[in-house]
Every structure is written in C-alpha cells, then in structure tokens.
Amino acid sequence: MFGYFTAALPHFLAYFGAALLLAAAFLTIYVQLTPHRELDLIRNGNSAAALQLTGTFLGFALPVATIIGNSVSIPDMLMWGVVAAVVQLLVFVVIARLLFRGISARISDGCTSSGVFVGGMGLGIGLLQAACMVP
Incomplete structure (x- = not known):
C-alpha cells in the first residue's frame, strides 16, 4: 500500500499544482474583467461580492474537479x-x-440578492459543465 502511495503522490502533486495555477489564473482574469472590484469589496465587508465570487469560483472548480478525474x-x-x-x-x-x-x-x-443570483447562476452552469465534461 505504501508503494502505491509513493508512486501516486507525484501525480497528485502535479494535478493539484496545475489545478491551483489554473484556479489562480481564472480568478485573476475574472476579477480584472468584471466592472466592480470584488476583492476590495470583500475586504470592506460586501457580502454580495463575496457570494458572487464564491459561487463563480465554485462554478469553475466543479468542472475542473470532474475533468481531473477523467x-x-x-x-x-x-x-x-x-x-x-x-x-x-x-x-x-x-x-x-x-x-x-x-x-x-x-x-x-451590497445588494445581496444580486450577488446570490450571479454566484448561483455561475454555480448552476458549472454543475451543467461538470456533467458534460466526461468521456
């Protein structure tokens, strides 16, 4: 069992590292392309921005997680x-x-319903993507 672990660990690290770089690139591009500045808004306690960015990120991460497995x-x-x-x-x-x-x-x-809507739509579309990204 330990032999399998040591053989698989480099693959895990490679995929996890690549996924983290991809996620960082996505978040960087996303926050630059939106008209509002999510990170500044979140730092100032704006829940709408936090909900929007979190839902969008999860909508991105779900299909990526699915494709890693496939x-x-x-x-x-x-x-x-x-x-x-x-x-x-x-x-x-x-x-x-x-x-x-x-x-x-x-x-x-700070309109929370707007943040929930955008984040929720991103999450929903991400779920649909994840379902479609299998061989």
Missing part, C-alpha cells in the same frame, strides 16, 4: 479547465451585459 493528462485537464473558465466569464457577460445591465453596480452597493 482526463488523460495534465495538458488535457488544462484545456478543459480553460473551457470552464471561458464559460464562467461568458455567464457574467450574459448576465451583466444582456440580462441585468445594472447588476454590477448593485453588487458594488
């Missing part, structure tokens, strides 16, 4: 992770630019 290599996982990231970015664009143009300002103002 990928054939780290490059395969990274490619599908990019797909998950693009979809999450599109979710925000569709909501903020097409459906509810003032939602970013409402999140900045």
Whole structure:
C-alpha cells in the first residue's frame, strides 16, 4: 500500500499544482474583467461580492474537479479547465451585459440578492459543465 502511495503522490502533486495555477489564473482574469472590484469589496465587508465570487469560483472548480478525474493528462485537464473558465466569464457577460445591465453596480452597493443570483447562476452552469465534461 505504501508503494502505491509513493508512486501516486507525484501525480497528485502535479494535478493539484496545475489545478491551483489554473484556479489562480481564472480568478485573476475574472476579477480584472468584471466592472466592480470584488476583492476590495470583500475586504470592506460586501457580502454580495463575496457570494458572487464564491459561487463563480465554485462554478469553475466543479468542472475542473470532474475533468481531473477523467482526463488523460495534465495538458488535457488544462484545456478543459480553460473551457470552464471561458464559460464562467461568458455567464457574467450574459448576465451583466444582456440580462441585468445594472447588476454590477448593485453588487458594488451590497445588494445581496444580486450577488446570490450571479454566484448561483455561475454555480448552476458549472454543475451543467461538470456533467458534460466526461468521456
């Protein structure tokens, strides 16, 4: 059993490291592309921004977690992770630019329902992505 563990540990570390880098890249791009500054808002106690960013991140992480379990290599996982990231970015664009143009300002103002809505939509779309990202 210890032999299996020591043989599998490098694979775990490689996938986990790649997933963390992918997650950091996604969060960096996401917070730069949204009109409001989630991290500053969260630092100042804005629950709407915290809920929005948390739901969006979980909507990204779920498909990535699914594909890690089904990928054939780290490059395969990274490619599908990019797909998950693009979809999450599109979710925000569709909501903020097409459906509810003032939602970013409402999140900045601390409207919790707006943050829950955006985060929840991101999480829901992420669940659908995760279901679709299996061979």
